[in-house]
Each structure stands twice: as structure tokens, then as C-alpha cells.
Amino acid sequence: MEPYHSQDTEAGSQASISATNKERLPFQESHEEIEKEAAHMGNFDPTQTLNKQAAVKIDIKDTNFFYGSKQALYDVSLPILDRQVTALIGPSGCGKSTFLRTLNRMNDLIPRTRIEGRADFDNFNIYEKKTDVVLLRQRIGMVFQRPNPFPKSIFENVAYGLRVQGKSKKVIQERVEASLQGAALWDEVKDRLNTSALGLSGGQQQRLCIARALAVEPEILLMDEPCSALDPIATLKIEELITELVKEYTIVIVTHNMQQAARVSHFTGFFLSGKLIEYAPTVQLFERPQQKATEDYISGRFG
Numbered sequence: 001m002e003p004y005h006s007q008d009t010e011a012g013s014q015a016s017i018s019a020t021n022k023e024r025l026p027f028q029e030s031h032e033e034i035e036k037e038a039a040h041m042g043n044f045d046p047t048q049t050l051n052k053q054a055a056v057k058i059d060i061k062d063t064n065f066f067y068g069s070k071q072a073l074y075d076v077s078l079p080i081l082d083r084q085v086t087a088l089i090g091p092s093g094c095g096k097s098t099f100l101r102t103l104n105r106m107n108d109l110i111p112r113t114r115i116e117g118r119a120d121f122d123n124f125n126i127y128e129k130k131t132d133v134v135l136l137r138q139r140i141g142m143v144f145q146r147p148n149p150f151p152k153s154i155f156e157n158v159a160y161g162l163r164v165q166g167k168s169k170k171v172i173q174e175r176v177e178a179s180l181q182g183a184a185l186w187d188e189v190k191d192r193l194n195t196s197a198l199g200l201s202g203g204q205q206q207r208l209c210i211a212r213a214l215a216v217e218p219e220i221l222l223m224d225e226p227c228s229a230l231d232p233i234a235t236l237k238i239e240e241l242i243t244e245l246v247k248e249y250t251i252v253i254v255t256h257n258m259q260q261a262a263r264v265s266h267f268t269g270f271f272l273s274g275k276l277i278e279y280a281p282t283v284q285l286f287e288r289p290q291q292k293a294t295e296d297y298i299s300g301r302f303g
């Protein structure tokens with residue numbers, strides 16, 4: 001599929017987002033730990049890894065979505081680019097989560113829903129009835145708003161999908177460790193893998209859920225406001241993790257937090273009333289929005 005092309009020239013804006021990366025932190029507190037985490041984040045600048053020529057991983061065209069007779073998405077079209085972070089922003093109820101859930105068919109679990117359009121992934125349309133959703137959800141994993149570990153041990157949480165797949169003991173052992181490493185949790189839990197996951201802090205639980213998603217080796221990770229239940233430090237850890245994970249995975253993240261979108265994403269889509277108003281490289285969308293509604297939203301005039 002064709003890569004995404006944009007007309008902008010963003011040399012100037014790259015420099016400015018890089019310079020303001022630290023200033024953009026949304027938190028008023030400035031105690032030591034936050035400062036330390038923030039200093040880490042200062043090293044990450046998504047404009048440095050923005051790749052407008054990246055291959056299109058999922059090509060979404062003219063998506064309409066209905067809850068019964070209520071239409072929640074209108075003609076949404078956008079590409080999800082390979083190994084880039086795409087952020088979805090917009091006011092409450094604009095359809096961000098609904099859209100995210102169309103990508104791995106999570107809305108199928110809600111009765112009386114209907115979808116039109118297409119989302120081409122490899123050589124098939126995700127929305128087609130015949131799509132194998134179990135396989136799809138292995139390839140397109142999901143992390144939810146609230147960490148939702150199973151009431152099992154840390155090890156068993158990560159091993160879960162692998163056991164379902166019937167993997168050998170050796171493979172399970174290896175992948176559990178690799179996934180916990182990948183989710184930047186290994187060092188904190190390696191000595192207590194057999195204790196309950198429910199004993200972990202909220203931020204650790206969310207990283208465990210990321211490890212659980214990674215264990216089945218997905219290509220894409222969908223994250224639905226993964227930091228909304230976390231404190232500032234745990235939030236920064238997840239953001240840092242996202243910037244690491246995107247080297248190997250394609251990430252789509254719904255966030256209410258515009259600074260978070262600016263800190264971690266390469267591309268941003270702004271939704272309003274079920275419509276995708278604007279989609280562009282993040283730096284461009286925030287610094288030179290093309291639509292008045294985008295400008296009003298990002299400057300805090302509504303939402």
C-alpha cells in the first residue's frame with residue numbers, strides 16, 4: 001500500500017517541539033521523582049522518528065459505525081502507519097474509543113452494532129464477517145483504560161494467551177520473560193513471578209497488561225487511554241515504554257491528554273461528533289492545524 005504523503009515542511013516545527021518537550025509536561029507538581037522521569041522523557045522526541053514514508057499497516061476507508069440506530073462514526077478514513085504512534089484525540093463522546101475498537105473488532109461484543117466501510121490489513125478487510133477475530137486479536141492486541149490483570153500470578157497473566165495457543169513449557173517460559181522485559185517490568189517482578197498480579201501497583205499492573213498483550217507477538221497495539229487511571233510517574237513510565245515499543249510495534253493510542261499526544265505520537269487524528277476532522281503529523285496538527293475546529297480544540301476553546 002502507498003505510504004502517507006503530506007505537503008508540509010516541518011523543519012522549524014521539529015526544532016520547536018523538541019525544545020518544548022519538557023515544558024509540555026501537564027503536571028504542576030515538580031517533586032524530585034517526576035523531574036527524574038521527565039528528564040528521561042526529554043530524551044525522546046517523536047519528530048526524530050517521524051516517518052511519513054512508513055508503509056500503511058491498516059488502511060481505513062469510509063467507516064460508518066452504528067450502535068443500533070445511533071450513528072457513532074461518519075465516513076472515517078485514515079491510514080495507520082507501520083511502527084509509528086498514531087494518537088486519537090477529541091472531546092468526550094466523539095467516537096475515539098469506538099473507532100479504536102473497530103480495529104480489532106471489539107465492538108462485536110456489543111449487541112446490535114453495525115459497521116460499514118473497510119479497514120484493509122494485509123490482504124483482508126478487518127470488518128468482513130468471515131475475518132477470524134481470534135487471530136485478528138492476536139495480531140492486533142489491546143490495552144484498556146483500567147489495568148485489568150486476571151486474579152492469577154504475574155507469570156500466569158502473561159502466559160495466558162500462550163497457554164490458549166498450546167505453546168510448549170519452554171516457549172512459555174521464554175516468552176513470559178521476553179514480554180516482561182519488553183514491558184519494562186521484568187526487573188521489578190522477576191523475584192516474585194508466582195505472586196498475585198493484584199498485589200502490583202496500578203502502573204505495574206498496566207505494564208503487566210502490556211506484557212500480556214505482547215506475549216502473543218502482536219504487530220499492532222491498541223491503547224485506550226492507558227494512563228487515565230495512573231499517577232504522573234506511572235504515566236511517564238508508560239509513555240517512555242510506548243516510545244520504546246514503537247520501534248517494533250505499530251501503536252494506536254486514544255488519549256484525553258493533548259500533551260501526551262504531543263509527547264509520544266507521530267501522527268494525530270482529531271475527532272469531533274463521530275467525524276475525523278483532521279489527521280496529520282502530530283507536530284503539524286498542533287502547531288499548524290488546518291481546520292478551525294482543531295484549532296479551537298487544541299487551544300482549549302472547547303472539550
Ligand SMILES: Nc1ncnc2c1ncn2[C@@H]1O[C@H](COP(=O)(O)OP(=O)(O)OP(=O)(O)O)[C@@H](O)[C@H]1O
Nearest residue numbers: 067070072090091092093094095096097098099110
Ligand atoms: N455501548 C454503547 N451503546 C450505545 N452507544 C454507545 C456505546 N458506547 C458508546 N456509545 C456512544 O457512542 C458515541 C461515541 O462514544 P465513544 O466512547 O466512542 O467516545 P469517546 O470519544 O471514546 O469518549 P470518551 O473520551 O468519553 O471515552 C457516544 O455518543 C457514546 O454515548
